Amino acid sequence: MEIKIQKKMLEANESDAEKNRKNFKDKNIFVLNVMSSPGSGKTETLCKTLKMVMPKIRTGVIVGDICTHNDADRLEASGAKVVQINTDKFGGDCHLSANMIDKAAKEFDLDNLDLLIVENIGNLVCPAEFDIGENARVVLLSVTEGEDKPLKYPLMFQVADAAILNKIDLLPYLDFNANEAVDNMRKVHPQMPVFQLSAKTEEGFEPWIEWLFGCVKK
């Protein structure tokens, strides 16, 4: 019974997601869903990304957290319009769902937006199961989290269209084999583009920003 209910919930979400996708397509907006564990550096990566792509790409951000407005405050410094979703009002949900995105999207001037970035709740499991109507998904892994995470949390890396290996500035201080981590990502998702960068030092951002420009231009 539990599995049936979960299937129904996922089906309802899928239908909401398709509506979102159609709405965003009508407005010619590319939607990017950014996911990772807590503390992998989603917000810092997006702060630097916004600085590099705006105002060339008119970007809005929806950011999901169970509690606090911290991430929205940091992202707003870029000048982008940012809408914070706090899921503690929804029982502390562990992921964003398509209906939350629909509601948050109403706060943007969609006629003047090229890119909508959604920073999902920090969780390497559940958000992978919930389509929010995005056009692409990016998963972040930081070099402090261990090389085996793609094998242990394969769904997230399977549904992602690209991966970012973040915090490479810390590599000299860790026993972390970046090649092994990338190999593991490609074991579960062959040919996935992987961008090795540091949101702190901005090293390695060029190919990532190029990829993002390519997405929005399409």
Next chain:
Amino acid sequence: MEIKIQKKMLEANESDAEKNRKNFKDKNIFVLNVMSSPGSGKTETLCKTLKMVMPKIRTGVIVGDICTHNDADRLEASGAKVVQINTDKFGGDCHLSANMIDKAAKEFDLDNLDLLIVENIGNLVCPAEFDIGENARVVLLSVTEGEDKPLKYPLMFQVADAAILNKIDLLPYLDFNANEAVDNMRKVHPQMPVFQLSAKTEEGFEPWIEWLFGCVKK
């Protein structure tokens, strides 16, 4: 309706958890539920912990992952009996539930065990909602994850009986304020014991091991 179903699931789990708690109490076994984000260092911390407490404390470990046997292999090197639960057989569940612990516990010789450690799935959200029949909960946060995580994921820190701030060997290379992180933990859970340590260098283990001995002796 969704909320009602979730409530029913949690109630069923709560009843299974109470059965587990009674079973373990009858055998005089202390059960510790260890939780954190992926990559915070649960396995490494437990490897070092086992080395320090065994054979004085007869310890068994149940380790949960969606996929792979990696963590069990690492923990088995300590000589402890380790049972791996892979939730991909259960639809890739994002947390361990009480009935999974009941099944796994049957693989141990419970008459010869003082401490059963459960390493939960790497997830700072969902495992906090599922009682597995434990006597105490420990949450790990690593210094690479940011000071604000206790405020953003408060339930996990509220339900924990103690916290470990791990990877303090990396502090010289990070803009991380350990005092601020501890303050944030205590904002959501006043007086919670917090052990600052490095599973890599074994710095700071003594108070943690002492706390653990105190739990088992009770």
